[in-house]
Amino acid sequence: MGSSSMAISLIKRLSSGTAPYFSLAFLLLVLAYLLSAATQDSSRLNDLFLVIFGIGVACLLLLVGILARSLFRLYRDFKKHEAGSRLTVRLVSLFVLLILVATSIVYGFSIHFLHRGINSWFDVKVEQALNDSLELSRTAFGIRMRTLLRQTRMMAGVLSELPDSELSHSLRDLTQLSGALELSIWARDGQPIASSIESPTIMVPNRPNDTIMHQLLQGEDYIGMDPSENDKLQLRAAVRIPQKSVLAEERILNVLFPINDHLSELGKTVQDAYSDYKELSYLRKPLITVFTLTLSLIVFLTILVSIWFAIWISRRIVEPLQELAQGTQAVASGNYNMQLTASGHDEIGFLVRSFNQMTQRLTHARNASQRSHRLLEQQTSYLTTVLGSLSSGVVTVDKRLYLHTANNASSKILGVKLQQRLESPLSKLAEINKNMKTFCEMIERCAVKGIAWEQQVELQKQNGNQTLICHGTELPNNSGWVIVFEDITTLLQAQRNAAWGEVARRLAHEIKNPLTPIQLSAERLQRKYAAIVPEEQVEVVDKLTNTIIQQVEAMKEMVNEFSEYARTPALQLQSYDIGQLIREVLAMYQSNPNHQFTLLNSPESVAVKIDVNRFRQVMHNLLKNAIEACEDAQLPVDIVISYHPLTHQQRRWLEISVRDYGPGIPFSIIDKLFEPYATTKHKGTGLGLAIVKKMIEEHGGDVWAENLDPEGTSIIIRLPLEESPS
Amino acid sequence: MMLWTVFIMPAFAVSKRLFLSLFLWLFIQTSANATVFSVNNPVVHPIGNAYVLTAQINYPLTPRVIEALQNGVPITFLQEFRLIDAMPILGSFWQWETTLWESTLSYELRYHALSEQYIVESLDTHEQQNFPSLSGALKALGDINALSLPPEYTEDTENLILEIRSGLDLNALPTPMRPGALISDKWQLTSPWVQAVWL
Numbered sequence: 001m002g003s004s005s006m007a008i009s010l011i012k013r014l015s016s017g018t019a020p021y022f023s024l025a026f027l028l029l030v031l032a033y034l035l036s037a038a039t040q041d042s043s044r045l046n047d048l049f050l051v052i053f054g055i056g057v058a059c060l061l062l063l064v065g066i067l068a069r070s071l072f073r074l075y076r077d078f079k080k081h082e083a084g085s086r087l088t089v090r091l092v093s094l095f096v097l098l099i100l101v102a103t104s105i106v107y108g109f110s111i112h113f114l115h116r117g118i119n120s121w122f123d124v125k126v127e128q129a130l131n132d133s134l135e136l137s138r139t140a141f142g143i144r145m146r147t148l149l150r151q152t153r154m155m156a157g158v159l160s161e162l163p164d165s166e167l168s169h170s171l172r173d174l175t176q177l178s179g180a181l182e183l184s185i186w187a188r189d190g191q192p193i194a195s196s197i198e199s200p201t202i203m204v205p206n207r208p209n210d211t212i213m214h215q216l217l218q219g220e221d222y223i224g225m226d227p228s229e230n231d232k233l234q235l236r237a238a239v240r241i242p243q244k245s246v247l248a249e250e251r252i253l254n255v256l257f258p259i260n261d262h263l264s265e266l267g268k269t270v271q272d273a274y275s276d277y278k279e280l281s282y283l284r285k286p287l288i289t290v291f292t293l294t295l296s297l298i299v300f301l302t303i304l305v306s307i308w309f310a311i312w313i314s315r316r317i318v319e320p321l322q323e324l325a326q327g328t329q330a331v332a333s334g335n336y337n338m339q340l341t342a343s344g345h346d347e348i349g350f351l352v353r354s355f356n357q358m359t360q361r362l363t364h365a366r367n368a369s370q371r372s373h374r375l376l377e378q379q380t381s382y383l384t385t386v387l388g389s390l391s392s393g394v395v396t397v398d399k400r401l402y403l404h405t406a407n408n409a410s411s412k413i414l415g416v417k418l419q420q421r422l423e424s425p426l427s428k429l430a431e432i433n434k435n436m437k438t439f440c441e442m443i444e445r446c447a448v449k450g451i452a453w454e455q456q457v458e459l460q461k462q463n464g465n466q467t468l469i470c471h472g473t474e475l476p477n478n479s480g481w482v483i484v485f486e487d488i489t490t491l492l493q494a495q496r497n498a499a500w501g502e503v504a505r506r507l508a509h510e511i512k513n514p515l516t517p518i519q520l521s522a523e524r525l526q527r528k529y530a531a532i533v534p535e536e537q538v539e540v541v542d543k544l545t546n547t548i549i550q551q552v553e554a555m556k557e558m559v560n561e562f563s564e565y566a567r568t569p570a571l572q573l574q575s576y577d578i579g580q581l582i583r584e585v586l587a588m589y590q591s592n593p594n595h596q597f598t599l600l601n602s603p604e605s606v607a608v609k610i611d612v613n614r615f616r617q618v619m620h621n622l623l624k625n626a627i628e629a630c631e632d633a634q635l636p637v638d639i640v641i642s643y644h645p646l647t648h649q650q651r652r653w654l655e656i657s658v659r660d661y662g663p664g665i666p667f668s669i670i671d672k673l674f675e676p677y678a679t680t681k682h683k684g685t686g687l688g689l690a691i692v693k694k695m696i697e698e699h700g701g702d703v704w705a706e707n708l709d710p711e712g713t714s715i716i717i718r719l720p721l722e723e724s725p726s
Numbered sequence: 727m728m729l730w731t732v733f734i735m736p737a738f739a740v741s742k743r744l745f746l747s748l749f750l751w752l753f754i755q756t757s758a759n760a761t762v763f764s765v766n767n768p769v770v771h772p773i774g775n776a777y778v779l780t781a782q783i784n785y786p787l788t789p790r791v792i793e794a795l796q797n798g799v800p801i802t803f804l805q806e807f808r809l810i811d812a813m814p815i816l817g818s819f820w821q822w823e824t825t826l827w828e829s830t831l832s833y834e835l836r837y838h839a840l841s842e843q844y845i846v847e848s849l850d851t852h853e854q855q856n857f858p859s860l861s862g863a864l865k866a867l868g869d870i871n872a873l874s875l876p877p878e879y880t881e882d883t884e885n886l887i888l889e890i891r892s893g894l895d896l897n898a899l900p901t902p903m904r905p906g907a908l909i910s911d912k913w914q915l916t917s918p919w920v921q922a923v924w925l
Contacts, residue, residue, distance in 0.1 A: 049897065049904060049908075050908070053905075134839060134840060137840055138840065138842075141840075209855060209856070209857060209862065209866065210862065210865070210866065211857055211858055211859055211862035212858070215858075222858075224841060224842075224843065224858060225838075225840065225841030225842075225843065226841065226843070226856050227838050227841055227843060227845060227854075227856060228854075229852065229853070229854050233840075233841070267840055270840060271838065271839060271840040271841075274798075274839050274840070275798040275838075275839055276798070278797050278798040278839070279797060279798035279799055279900070281797070282793075282794065282797035282798065282799060283799075283900055283902050283903060286902040286903045286905075286906050287902040289902075289906065290901075290902045290905060293905075
């Protein structure tokens with residue numbers, strides 16, 4: 001199994017690729033060499049005949065194999081409906097038809113002429129003439145032969161009379177007399193008895209062969225022509241020597257007579273011509289067979305080569321068309337990088353070059369479009385980044401008032417993740433909450449107004465009102481609106497604070513100056529006029545002046561607080577442990593047993609950079625505020641203070657919360673809690689929390705209040721923490 | 727691959743059957759045509775220090791060969807001799823054979839139409855003999871009388887084997903006849919190798 005698969009793989013490898021062509025070329029070279037060697041030396045043809053024949057057959061088989069492979073591939077492509085296979089098959093069929101018709105005609109005529117040509121070499125008359133000339137020659141020699149036979153018989157008669165001792169001498173005489181070449185006497189068993197040879201170079205007499213001996217012993221004399229080794233003819237006569245007695249042994253006389261040179265030459269010519277003609281005539285049939293075979297083989301080879309060439313040339317013609325077809329398919333399926341190998345300068349080459357130009361242009365166009373698309377994407381992402389990093393909210397709505405885009409800031413300001421609700425109608429977004437409803441209705445209202453508009457919106461948040469300023473601009477081509485809005489709550493707050501600061505500063509300045517003369521005047525009034533007024537009026541004066549003095553004192557205190565609020569001295573920051581600071585402040589409030597304070601320690605000591613004195617003021621204000629709030633509502637004073645560091649918006653903060661369980665902050669003032677005069681208390685200036693906010697903001701921090709559930713308030717301070725060196 | 731196999735299998739089967747029938751036909755042909763040359767009574771005699779071979783070769787010519795001969799085509803006969811030193815390794819079952827000497831004698835037999843003689847010519851010595859009859863010529867041709875063996879190899883004759891065979895030299899035929907003769911059994915007359923008896 002293994003060896004057979006190996007053999008199959010070997011055959012596959014040898015039959016694939018260009019190996020068969022190289023083998024064929026090699027074999028043909030070898031064949032050509034052998035043929036040239038054989039034609040140069042005909043004797044080598046005998047040795048090489050089988051080799052040449054074998055190689056020829058191998059070439060033929062290889063060619064048949066190559067052709068079979070080509071045809072099989074063509075058939076397979078045709079079956080698979082490969083591109084161009086139909087055209088190839090059609091071309092090949094046409095070529096093959098042409099080849100077969102042409103070669104058949106040529107072959108038929110060739111065979112006919114071959115037969116006629118070879119047969120025309122032979123002619124009945126020529127044959128007859130040759131036969132006759134041979135017969136004539138034989139007759140001519142026959143007359144002489146009969147004479148010589150008679151002569152020989154006479155010589156035998158003479159010799160029979162002689163004793164053995166004289167034989168040799170008589171033979172010599174007879175040789176000379178008869179003009180013979182050789183005379184010899186032989187015993188019955190073939191032993192020589194005596195001989196006489198005319199030529200001195202020949203030592204041994206020519207023995208009549210066994211057939212002649214046998215004939216003589218049968219009683220028939222022999223006369224015949226004897227072709228000698230040098231192609232000359234001579235005549236041989238052999239007769240029995242008559243026996244003297246019955247007991248004497250039988251002897252044979254053998255005589256060789258010469259034939260004169262001219263006759264011999266003529267005889268040789270006739271013999272050669274006859275023999276050659278006879279041989280040629282005999283070889284006619286095998287010659288025709290061989291020629292026919294050779295011609296058939298050549299025709300067969302020609303047909304095979306032509307068919308193979310037809311397949312090859314058809315493929316050559318169809319190949320560029322096939323490539324074009326594949327290229328067109330590739331372009332149709334979106335592959336514009338297709339480049340075909342340009343072939344030749346004919347129309348097909350022109351077509352291929354045009355195709356290549358077309359795909360190049362398509363590629364350029366596609367690249368340009370891809371570039372612009374990339375540019376657009378870059379710009380979009382640039383715009384998205386810019387919008388994302390804006391602190392202002394930016395949203396766009398289309399003509400139908402569907403939300404189209406929204407940036408991060410818009411979601412943060414409105415507290416709704418707008419990016420997850422793109423392509424929703426504003427009417428649906430309005431259902432999310434009350435604020436969204438206000439915002440969306442404002443947009444819907446304004447969108448009908450005109451090209452650009454500006455509008456301020458108040459939203460309600462948990463920690464107070466939020467003021468947004470919105471600018472709307474119509475997008476080009478009337479395709480919608482872009483709305484840019486900003487949270488200006490802090491800005492308004494700052495404006496209010498600034499205004500209050502100005503008021504406080506002026507109040508302090510304008511009011512503080514007349515207060516001291518008023519107080520001094522009141523004291524002088526009391527001192528001077530107490531003595532001179534009637535007794536019953538002294539008490540009234542005292543009371544009145546005291547009132548003036550007390551009220552002025554109160555006013556002074558108020559003015560001082562105002563000036564404190566308006567004052568903005570430079571901060572003296574130092575690193576301080578916040579826990580320690582809170583404990584120090586709390587120590588001052590421990591005296592009242594009704595007040596309960598709880599400090600939730602942070603697990604770590606937190607150092608923060610603050611102006612210690614002012615921060616003490618902050619804590620005092622907060623604690624005082626909380627205590628007063630609880631006392632006013634006649635609730636037990638229970639204050640919880642906690643602090644802990646945290647990370648918010650990638651920054652470290654310290655958060656301090658002061659929690660009481662008082663009545664909470666009325667909603668009406670929660671957004672103005674940290675403004676001056678925002679108080680529900682009967683006494684106090686209403687500046688405590690305003691000062692807290694101012695100081696915290698001076699520290700870069702923030703403060704806000706939250707109502708607790710079910711009751712109570714939490715004031716939360718956030719101070720920025722220095723990044724730890726680690 | 728499948729297609730290839732399917733395509734090739736019937737071809738294999740057909741060619742196999744074809745080859746089988748061809749071999750069978752050839753076998754029948756050769757067995758039916760038993761007229762091949764035969765070497766009879768090959769004997770090696772010692773004469774003095776040397777050895778000589780005598781043998782008779784029977785040349786039964788087929789009508790095809792006789793026809794060619796009578797039409798003036800010369801026929802070449804080959805007589806091949808080889809002297810083998812057979813060293814027994816496993817008795818007579820397996821022997822180590824070395825060819826010591828090889829010789830081929832070529833004779834041409836042709837018909838001389840004018841004299842109606844058959845001429846036998848040795849192509850080695852160019853000696854020729856004439857015979858009025860074909861049978862006489864063949865008899866003389868087949869008579870090997872005292873062919874001396876090379877004395878340098880015959881000092882020890884114990885393991886020596888002399889083999890003889892004879893056949894026609896088809897490559898000497900005229901070119902048009904050769905392809906036909908090479909594939910025709912009418913011309914394949916070569917005798918098998920025959921071992922001579924040592925006396």
